[in-house]
Amino acid sequence: MSSKKLIQELEAEAISVIRDSYARSANPVMMYSIGKDSSVLLHLVRKAFYPSHIPLPLLHIDTKWKFKEMINFRSKIKKKYKINLIVYTNQSGLKLNPQKDKNYTDVMKTKALKDALDNYKFDVILGGARRDEEESRSKERVVSIRNKGHLWNPKNQRPELWNLYNFEKNEDQTIRVFPLSNWTEIDIWRYIKKEQIQIVDLYFSKKRNCVRRKQSYFMIDDKRFQLKKGEKVIQEFIRFRTLGCYPLTAGIKSNARSINSIIDETIKEKNSERSGRLIDTDKISSMELKKREGYF
Numbered sequence: 001m002s003s004k005k006l007i008q009e010l011e012a013e014a015i016s017v018i019r020d021s022y023a024r025s026a027n028p029v030m031m032y033s034i035g036k037d038s039s040v041l042l043h044l045v046r047k048a049f050y051p052s053h054i055p056l057p058l059l060h061i062d063t064k065w066k067f068k069e070m071i072n073f074r075s076k077i078k079k080k081y082k083i084n085l086i087v088y089t090n091q092s093g094l095k096l097n098p099q100k101d102k103n104y105t106d107v108m109k110t111k112a113l114k115d116a117l118d119n120y121k122f123d124v125i126l127g128g129a130r131r132d133e134e135e136s137r138s139k140e141r142v143v144s145i146r147n148k149g150h151l152w153n154p155k156n157q158r159p160e161l162w163n164l165y166n167f168e169k170n171e172d173q174t175i176r177v178f179p180l181s182n183w184t185e186i187d188i189w190r191y192i193k194k195e196q197i198q199i200v201d202l203y204f205s206k207k208r209n210c211v212r213r214k215q216s217y218f219m220i221d222d223k224r225f226q227l228k229k230g231e232k233v234i235q236e237f238i239r240f241r242t243l244g245c246y247p248l249t250a251g252i253k254s255n256a257r258s259i260n261s262i263i264d265e266t267i268k269e270k271n272s273e274r275s276g277r278l279i280d281t282d283k284i285s286s287m288e289l290k291k292r293e294g295y296f
Helices: 003-023 036-049 068-081 104-120 135-139 185-195 259-268 287-292
Strands: 028-031 058-061 085-088 124-126 143-146 174-177 206-213 216-219 234-239
Touching: 003 036, 003 124, 003 174, 003 185, 028 036, 036 068, 036 185, 058 104, 085 104, 185 259, 216 234
Parallel strands: 028 058, 028 124, 058 085, 124 174
Antiparallel strands: 143 174, 206 216, 206 234
8 A cells, every 4th residue: 555545544534533523522622732743633633624613622731841842833823723722730730840850740741631631521532642652552442431530441441343433431431532543653744744734843853952861862941951960061963753841852863854854764763752751761650550540
């Protein structure tokens, strides 16, 4: 199958899932992380309901430690598409520092997300996660049931045969839907190229102020970044394969300044794109454990 035909099929499948999810929901929302996958999902949601405006709100969990470029991009996209954007921050955790507080992710991401979903009483939550991102995400269904408290049990999910999805739920359950489940990182980039989707400039290589730690590069995005003993700020051509809180998100040395060069570079890459996300590799708070507790 040609890549063009595959992309067309993935697009059609995702749009069908989005429409079905919306039709079966009472109060739906789309998670918006500002990353490339969220940008693709937003584009698909726009296509799914065109020529009408986007009929559901977007929710961004803002930890106040995102890259400045991400927040600027968020404002630009909100204005451009007239999006009903909900920005939620767990105010009780504002003093936490991701560089030293071990409970930072639980408080500022997991708890913040669960509180936001409860406060607004969302029942169906669309997200841009893909199965190829990380081991625990490969266990996800396209339509994933969350029990009371937004808890996830990977052993208690429904079979999805012949692309038939079950949206039935109990009153105390919610549903998380992943229209991009069957996409790969390469599919995402090829679709971005094909559809000319706007993405944050951090994905492209640029000379940036950063610190090298082992084989990774951490960008100095503001004065809150803490240097370790013996570290020096250097300038290097780096880019990011995934975006999150800047002290926890490692970039890679790269000369990829265009979509084509990113695609070529990604094809040769052997590591997962989330290998640079420190919160995924902490054994105490592994991705699967966080997902079981309610993280996306």
